Amino acid sequence: MSTKIHTHSFDEIIDKNWPDGFKKTRQRIDIYRILFEAKEPLSAAEIFAALNSASDSSRDMYAFSTVYRNLLAFEKAGIVTKSVLSTEDNNIYELKQANHRHYAVCLVCHTKFPISTCPLHEIAHEVKDSLPDFTITGHQLEIYGYCKNCKDVTLK
Ligand SMILES: [Zn+2]
Ligand SMILES: [Zn+2]
Numbered sequence: 595m596s597t598k599i600h601t602h603s604f605d606e607i608i609d610k611n612w613p614d615g616f617k618k619t620r621q622r623i624d625i626y627r628i629l630f631e632a633k634e635p636l637s638a639a640e641i642f643a644a645l646n647s648a649s650d651s652s653r654d655m656y657a658f659s660t661v662y663r664n665l666l667a668f669e670k671a672g673i674v675t676k677s678v679l680s681t682e683d684n685n686i687y688e689l690k691q692a693n694h695r696h697y698a699v700c701l702v703c704h705t706k707f708p709i710s711t712c713p714l715h716e717i718a719h720e721v722k723d724s725l726p727d728f729t730i731t732g733h734q735l736e737i738y739g740y741c742k743n744c745k746d747v748t749l750k
Contacts, residue, residue, distance in 0.1 A: 604630065611689075616671045621656065622664050626673070626689070634697070634706045635677060635686035638662050677734055679706075698737040702744035709737070
């Protein structure tokens, strides 16, 4: 017995989350799909690699500059959030969600472990109280250290 619940199709989700007036191209939809299916934030290079490995022979290859340009457009349109982690050489991107995620990052293997809650919620409320004219659009939080596997190796 399958207990899988089909809530919304990808088409419904993309229709619901696509900003009004934001041009819908096949490339943008493909990038959105990669980010949608990703389990963790991806760099532009990882998105680029995923796009070109997923494409069948009937498709054209994507240029890296195109991917990068579309990610900038996504960021401006508020579709993605961009983060900078000290363990990564590049920015990482993920879809903006109602429940955003933070990660603890391993300094050795660079694995990102999602944190179930946002520890900054309280602070955001305080900022709102002390700076009522300031519009908060987001925040970043970086937690780093050693994962279980790397801790053993590092401390031996
Ligand atoms: Zn590790
Ligand atoms: Zn947060």
